[in-house]
Amino acid sequence: MVQKSDTKPTQQFVDIKEIRGGVLFLKNGGLRKILMVSGVNFDLKSEEEQNLIIFSYQNFINGLNFSLQTLVHSRKLNIETYLNKLDTRKSEETNELLKNQIGEYQQFIRSFIKDNAIMEKSFFVIVPFDSVQLAQVGQKLSDKLFGLLSFKKTAKQPVENTEEEKIQMHNIEQLEQRVSQVISGLGQIGLASASLNNEQIVELFYNLYNPQSIEKNELEIAK
Secondary structure: OOOOOOOOOHHHHOOEEEEEOOEEEEOOOOEEEEEEEOOOOHHHOOHHHHHHHHHHHHHHHHOOOOOOEEEEEEEEOOOHHHHHHHHHHHHHOOOHHHHHHHHHHHHHHHHHHHHOOOEEEEEEEEEEEOOOOOOOOOOOHHHHHHOOOHHHOHHHHHHHHHHHHHHHHHHHHHHHHHHHHHHHHHHHHOOOEEEOOHHHHHHHHHHHHOOOOOOOOOOOOOO
């Protein structure tokens, strides 16, 4: 007898409603933007440089009036693109000795990564914006936030939608101001950062929820 599986789609456990314009729209109405941040080898810095970095970071954090979330993600590095380039280079090579050396090098790389996963650390900062509005008289706050009762007011729907869009645009502007502040603050510490676009965000979450699979693409800070 085959029993019906109770497993649910992963989307039901994720708080993201949609991703649009590089912004994560959460189911509770909140907004998030993800910044990818470059790293710095702190141990190789002199004591004076280390103290300067710590002092600058302290000033950066104390200057914020909102919270930040940091994420360090270790992932398998995708080298298929690199191996494909070697295939192209091998096919174009006319010197048989070099062609054989390229082939042997490819075999070595494939044999090595079979038993030793090549890992890469990526650093992210999540910038939040949560807007809490006062509920209208006679209406629950949760109903106002989630729009559960909006279908009952068909006559006023266009006006409400317009107001919703205005509020949403205002919230996105507030989020973007925070992002600019964070990017500027990180830059003063010597850390380059950039916002992830829609495709990169989807790629990041795919890797987070599928840690056993090999990285499909390599995320990079746009220059």
